[in-house]
Amino acid sequence: MKSWTCIENCGACCKFNLNERSDLDDILNKEDIALINSMTAKDGWCKNLDRENKKCLIYESRPHFCRVNEFSKTFKEYLKSGDKFLIDCCKQHIRSIYGYKSKEMKTFKMVISGK
Numbered sequence: 001m002k003s004w005t006c007i008e009n010c011g012a013c014c015k016f017n018l019n020e021r022s023d024l025d026d027i028l029n030k031e032d033i034a035l036i037n038s039m040t041a042k043d044g045w046c047k048n049l050d051r052e053n054k055k056c057l058i059y060e061s062r063p064h065f066c067r068v069n070e071f072s073k074t075f076k077e078y079l080k081s082g083d084k085f086l087i088d089c090c091k092q093h094i095r096s097i098y099g100y101k102s103k104e105m106k107t108f109k110m111v112i113s114g115k
């Protein structure tokens with residue numbers, strides 16, 4: 001079974017549109033939403049992302065909702081499907097930001113396959 005892992009130079013999940021994330025309604029509290037709004041640039045990208053290198057500039061102190069290993073446990077789909085849920089989420093983010101045939105998608109698929 002494939003294991004989830006985050007890949008370097010991706011950042012596809014660092015662009016927010018809370019209007020399209022009704023799945024987070026019961027998970028994020030008011031403080032989280034205020035923090036996300038304060039972190040989000042007008043074009044939706046997180047202000048803490050080094051866009052050129054696609055690296056988080058506050059990685060060690062990033063908010064709890066950016067810590068996939070911990071945050072995923074708050075989703076019932078994760079408790080049911082485990083890493084498959086995380087893999088599908090990453091693919092969805094990568095597809096919508098970079099496209100299905102992007103180098104990010106190829107790298108992600110390669111890394112989770114362990115090739």
Ligand code: SF4
Nearest residue numbers: 006007010011013090
């Ligand atoms: S979309 Fe997935 S692989 Fe890409 S940065 Fe986010 S967690 Fe990592």
Ligand code: SF4
Nearest residue numbers: 014046048049056066
């Ligand atoms: S704080 Fe870091 S990990 Fe979280 S969305 Fe912003 S750039 Fe991405």
